Amino acid sequence: MATFDFNSITKALSDNNRTTSGVDFSGKSLKLDTEKDAQPIVDAINKCPDLQYLTLTGNTLGVAAAQAIARALEHHPELKVARFSDMFTGRMKTEIPPALSALGDGMIAAGARLQSLDLSDNAFGPIGVEGLAKLLESEVCSQLQELRLNNNGLGITGGKLLAKALSSSPRRLKVFVAGRNRLENDGAKALAAVFQNMGTLEEVAMPQNGIYHVGITALSEAFRRNPRLSTLNLNDNTVGAKGAAALARALPSLKNLKTMNFGDCLLKSKGAKALAKAFKDNSHTLESLDLSHNEIGREACMEVVDSIMATDKLNKLVLAGNSLGGASNKKTIRDKLGSCAELSDGEGGSDDEYVTDSEEEDEGSDEEAESENEDSDSDDTQINESADIVRDVTLDSSGVEEIETDVGKFLREPTIENLNRLGSNAAEVIDTHLQSIKDTSDLIQAYVEATFCVSGLSDQNATAADVANQLYPLLIKRAGQRHAAAWILADAMLRGLGLIKSENKNYKIRWLLPPCFTCLGSVIEQAYFPGALRDTLRFFIASKLPLLPAATSAAINRAGALKQS
Structure with a gap:
């Protein structure tokens, strides 16, 4: 050093x-x-x-x-x-x-x-x-001061891990960028809790993250604690009317806000009106506002225009992709805002480009649609798009009996008794059974689980240890036969060993972990074992070792090959 x-x-x-x-x-x-x-x-x-x-x-x-x-x-x-x-x-x-x-x-x-x-x-x-x-x-x-993590595929789990790392000690970020990460509500809420304690944020960009009003509300509360915020980009999230109301409540605390991008956020008329009222009731320094493609009706668009006319700093208002009305309405908007108004996409767009039958929209139906949109997320759960389709479908299953193979029973209940039922060539039987799986991810997951189900019994039975040693090369071979499968294999093994969390809430570890680490230690130096996979497993084992249960840590320490050299 x-x-x-x-x-x-x-x-x-x-x-x-x-x-x-x-x-x-x-x-x-x-x-x-x-x-x-x-x-x-x-x-x-x-x-x-x-x-x-x-x-x-x-x-x-x-x-x-x-x-x-x-x-x-x-x-x-x-x-x-x-x-x-x-x-x-x-x-x-x-x-x-x-x-x-x-x-x-x-x-x-x-x-x-x-x-x-x-x-x-x-x-x-x-x-x-x-x-x-x-x-x-x-x-x-x-x-x-600046942390940029745009387009990293973090997902909900990554968002939570990031929030945990940032909250370990006080951070004073000014710029936070994390677009295109599918953080969704849970990831957004975890980060919002961190933002609340910062108070220094000046720019936040979190577009395209699948965040609904629950996550938007949590973020809005955090933004109130960051009065220096000048740039806010939540483009292409489902803000809706409820999210817009939460953001409107935060605006009085954000006196330095200059740039807002809420394009493609399904604000609709109700959400736009909530923001318009907040603009009108509070002095602001907006220079750029993007509300494009939000299904906003003519009346609500005019309310937005009227609400921001008081500022002399505005140089850009984007309303393209909403129901602005006919040419006379657009002329009125341009007369009020001048060159800062953007009412169509690109150059040469027709003045009537976004005139639709909905320009005289029924406000009641708008609220009803908005409510339907957001109520589906009120419990912070994922939307099941097929639920309405299958709710009333009943299948006649009379005369149908489920046939479970010996391999299937063992994988469901990994016991010595069920392993013995597979006979003296258990590894070959398991391999033959699993090769019928077509999907790469499912096949690798099944091989990993089978290997760990057997490995988990290895401290009780010498035969189980032998079968586990036979399964490992088969696991590596079958994964190697599939295109771009290396990271899937590593991910499945890390989850199966309890070294990372699974995003599947139904995922359960059905095997004992200490003997699994013992078996892994006996094969990890074999020539067939991929070097990149070996390095990755050792890295995660080393980083997680202090947090693992005593029995698991002891097994790892006994198997010296699992430690980083």
């Missing part, structure tokens, strides 16, 4: 007259697999005496390359900006957490204090957050 003087570092970082310098390898499309591949970047880092930024955007890093770069970073406590977007193209999801963890360890060892971290456009999903968590929780991010 590099040695350094904290006093000299603090003095250097506080010098505002320093010339910005750093290393930029953006857009070079380098494929960096090995330490040798990464050498040009390592050399550039080592030659830079004042590494304030490092940009690796548009290249692809493997674990060994990331570790080499990390060792170079250990000597640069002055690093402020890490631009690591679009950095894992073509990589398996299982490679990304160890690579992220290595880069984080390098910055932690250096004692760096990041101000900006960009990991956008890396589809690492929830397990990627596992590799990122240590960095976010460390002192390296104690002064972080």
Whole structure:
């Protein structure tokens, strides 16, 4: 680890007259697999005496390359900006957490204090957050002002893990970007709880996340605690009337709000009117407002226009894709707002482009539709689109008997007795039974569960241990025969070993974990075992070891092969 003087570092970082310098390898499309591949970047880092930024955007890093770069970073406590977007193209999801963890360890060892971290456009999903968590929780991010995680495929689980990492100690973010992540209500609520304690947010962008009014309401309450907020982008979420009402209640606290993007949010007339009333009743400094494609009726559109006319700073109001009425109505809007009004998509659009039969809409029917839309989410559950279709369908099942195979019974109830029923060639019987599964994900999941069901019995029965040792190479072989299956295999094994949580609420671990780790330890060094999978499993085992039950930890410690070398 590099040695350094904290006093000299603090003095250097506080010098505002320093010339910005750093290393930029953006857009070079380098494929960096090995330490040798990464050498040009390592050399550039080592030659830079004042590494304030490092940009690796548009290249692809493997674990060994990331570790080499990390060792170079250990000597640069002055690093402020890490631009690591679009950095894992073509990589398996299982490679990304160890690579992220290595880069984080390098910055932690250096004692760096990041101000900006960009990991956008890396589809690492929830397990990627596992590799990122240590960095976010460390002192390296104690002064972080910008966090950009756009298009990372976080999902609900990733959103919760991210919120947990950010809440480990006080954070003072100014910019938070996390669009296109399918955070949904639960992910949004988890992050909202973190935002409430910040009070420093100036820009929040969370478009295309499948958030309904429940999550929007939680976020709105958090925004009230962040009075410096100037830019808010919730485009393409289902805000609806209830969400709009919650946002309207927050507006009096947001005196610095300049840019709002609520396009494609299904506001409808009721939601638009709620926002219009808030604009009218409270002084505001809006410069740009996007309410496009929200099924807003003519009357509500006019209320929005009238409500924001008081500001002299407005330079853009987008109402395209709503029922604005005929040419005379649009002329009235343009006369009131001038060139800042955008009433159609693109150039050359007809004045009558969005005139529909709904321009004289019935307000009662609008409210009814809105209520139907949002009541489906009132219990914060997922919408079951097929429920109405199948509710009244009854199938005649008379004379039909369910036939359960011996393999099926064992997988449902993994006991020694049920395993013995499979005979002396149990591994072959299980393999034959499972090969009929067509879907790649389902097949790999089934092989992993079968392997763990048998492994869980290995401390009770020597035959079970032998069968488990026979199943592992079959599991690796069958997964290897399927296209792009490596990350599915790693994900299934991590969930089956209890090292990451499953997003499927019905997922249950039916096997004992300590003997599963013992069996894994006996095969993980075998030649057939993929190196990337071995590294990933060891990474997660090491990070989770202090949190595991005593019996499981003891089994891992006895199986030395499971520990990182």
